[in-house]
Amino acid sequence: MRDWRLFVRQHFQGRQVPSDQAIDELAQHVEEIWRAARDSGRSDAEALDLARAQLRNGPARLPANMVSEARQGPAAVALAAWRDVRHAARLLRGRPGFTAVAVVTLALGIGANTAIFSVVRSLLLEPLPFTDPDRLVMLWEADAQNPARTTILSAPNYQDFSKGVKAFERTGVWEYESFNFSGDGEAERVQGLRVSSSTFQMLGVAPALGRTFTPEEDAPGHDVAVIGYGLWQRRFGGRSDIVGRTTRINGKPYEIIGVMPASFRFPLDATVVWTPIAFNEEDQGRNSHSFLAAARLKQGISFAAAQAELTALARALARQYPESNGKNTATITPMTDQGLQQLRPTLLALMGAVALVLAIACVNVANLLLAQSTARGREFAIRAAIGASRGRLAAQMMTEALIIAALGGAAGVAVALGCTRLLAELLRGTIGAVPFRDVEAIHVDRLVLAFTAGLSLLTGLVFGLAPIAGLRRGSDLKASGDRGTTGRMTVMRGVLVGTEVALALIVLVGAGLMVKSLVKLLRNDPGLDPSNVLVVTMSLPQPDFYGPPVRKTFCDAVTERVGSLPGVRAVGAISHLPLTGMNAGRSFSIEGKTPPPGENASASYRLTCPGYFEAMGIRLLQGRDFDARDATEAPGVAIINEATAKRYWPGEDPIGKRFKLGRRESPSPWMTVVGVVANTRNFGLDDDTSRRLIFRPYSQSAWPVMTIVAKTAADPAGFATGVRSALQRIDPDLPVNLTTTMTAIERASTGSRRFPLELLGAFGAVALALAIVGVYGVVSCLVNQRTREIGIRVALGARRGQVMALVVSGAMRPVLGGIAAGGIGAVFAARLLGTLLYDVQPGDPAVLGTIGGVLALAGIAASLVPGMRATRVDPITVLRAE
């Protein structure tokens, strides 16, 4: 039967299109004309000519009520849109499976993006919680040759910068300290700062209670303290008469003069006590770089102008003090960037990865819609025939896409709410604290929701376009009903699957590179055995660092009380625990050797209690550990590590050799090397092993914070309480805190890499799953469409294997294309990971090969199920259906 509506529609092509109803009437009319002509004996061609003539010479403009509603005013457009929405909603309700898959897919993509964006917003975009934070800068001394290499300041240089730079409205200076807090309840060790009075004014933050320091209190001799909100709540129960109370800090009475607000993090969450800066004699050396500093720029002064003025002053100081400042300059950096050097590229890489995941989700949904539009070919053909214009059909399809996107966005917000909490947890467990910012405060807020809404709209537009593009091309769609557009649609879906595979490959390669980095890191021998080692930190007030210990019996007490606990195999203590980054360095002179001019022997300096090496599993290569012989009054002894031995006694036996701290002429005593131990990594698993170390017995050189390490027979967590109370009994006034395990410390040392790794891994898994679903969907569809062809092939004698090969090879063409394209993309994208990679190149062939292989296998696996279905095609049924 001839399609008279189409006949009429074709006539109006490129002109004002009559409404569906008018087309109906016109179609009936011309059909009657044609029929009458045929009945009167004319040929079909003649009758058609008559029918066609009926449509010629109409008026130039159709009356408004005869024109397709899409061409009418805004009210009609709104009505049509509403009708589309209702129609689309009805269609989606009618296909719950399709709708659920599409919405869940999008929810994953949009949710992951929202969650990562909420972190980016809180940590990178949110202004610092200080007054006018844009004007706050950190102040550094730097290498004049390479100003990117910054160091913290010495007090005299800070004072000169503070006074001399006119661009600074105010400056502040501080040094990290940890304090023994006692007097009210149990003694505890807390983190804090010595800080100048000007710092609080510079930040523009007022105390919640009481006051901050006065300029007079910057001078030594004022025992006053400001405490953090958390400490006030926790230790003092938030009592309102806290201001003016006296507490004991480092064994001395201090007056609490103020409490800072809960939002005040300066610089970290853990910083809860601030005492006056009180510069002393030791701080006065220009070479003594101990202080962090910041400045507020005057209103209207540019960053560059301030930098220029600071550079000029630094140059003048370099001329004035060539000894200390000759090679130095000074720089400023935005305070808001503080602590983000590593985090910013990490978060940007993650943003990139989630964007790819979302793109994959979009491609998947686009593919689903394409499949749907093919399946709905007949519906569209009918609608087109009864006068729906391409525009109307496109609007209809876009409406469906946008509804799916909106549902996906809403579900995505739910996903994001859950993910954001997990992300905050993960961030805290891996990266830890971020200066001035509250990692806990990461949350989904209005801006994040706006981002999600925008993203959902964008995704709807993106994946909605694909089936419309298919529709546009398919002018044959209307004519051919079921099968007309399948060829083009198939090509298009192949391209989409290829794209999806390529994107998934990029994400997975990113994850793969991070995994390989971590594997390489973990393969690094830390030089010690972290398993079953309990770590407890203890403060031992000690006025004279490196001097004889105030508590001479400390090591013995530890050995006795902790060593005697059942299940404790070995116990010792050290001043600076490996893998944590804690460090102290000394230069020394070697007996009988003259160093080349300008180069002194130097090494990192550690103080230990006997048993430390055994407890940590650090191999003793030569000689002995410290023991009872090495008393405070006994001759000085030292243990060195392999790197030190190789560097200063190459080819010699270092045992029995002597050196002293400082210059040869100094009065410090000679020390004899009594042992050599294996190298360890100090700053983390990515640190090299060539760090030179010198160990001294605590009995001869003391340090105010010692870390006790106990090797236990089983899970060290079970020994924590016993060990802590044993230590407590040594001296109830001494705070025992930070109980952890060496395994946890080793883990923490890889945190900055584990954060992106775990997330990239999760995103990679989602990407892979989506890609598999995508390939499966397309191949299934393809098999459905080619059922007839397959049936004929089977009828002609094709074997099951051949049918299977036909299906799988058809599926693998776009998959392999996607792998090739994604491989190229991955090499470039992996560069974003930059310093997050360890000992792995962005184009690592093993990772690329493995991931490519995984995706190829996934492609094969995804096409096997529809392939199986194809082999079961019964030729008789298929051919009969025709």
Added chain:
Amino acid sequence: MGRTSQADPALKKGSAEMLVLSLLEDRSRHGYEIAKLIERRSEGILTFHAASLYPLLYRMEGRKLIKGRWVEKTGQRRKRYYSMTPAGRQALAERRSGWNAFIGALVRVAGLRHA
């Protein structure tokens, strides 16, 4: 369409609305029927192609002279039937008297025979 004796387009245009209205005076009709009736009763002198008939019908409907609605009769395809509104009836009366006066004048002045 190759017919030799057809009405002058200007005359046809001026009279078209009256022709439609007069055909709908007694009963409602669908578009094809209207076109056929005009053609038959004018013995082929007046013909309306679909391309101009339907815009005319819709325009008249827009001016509330006629009203179209879909009617489904058993065993038949649904068709859109047009019927006259009161406004249409009044308009028909006015046109008729106008045309009568006009034709009367033509008869008197130009010596036309009354058809």
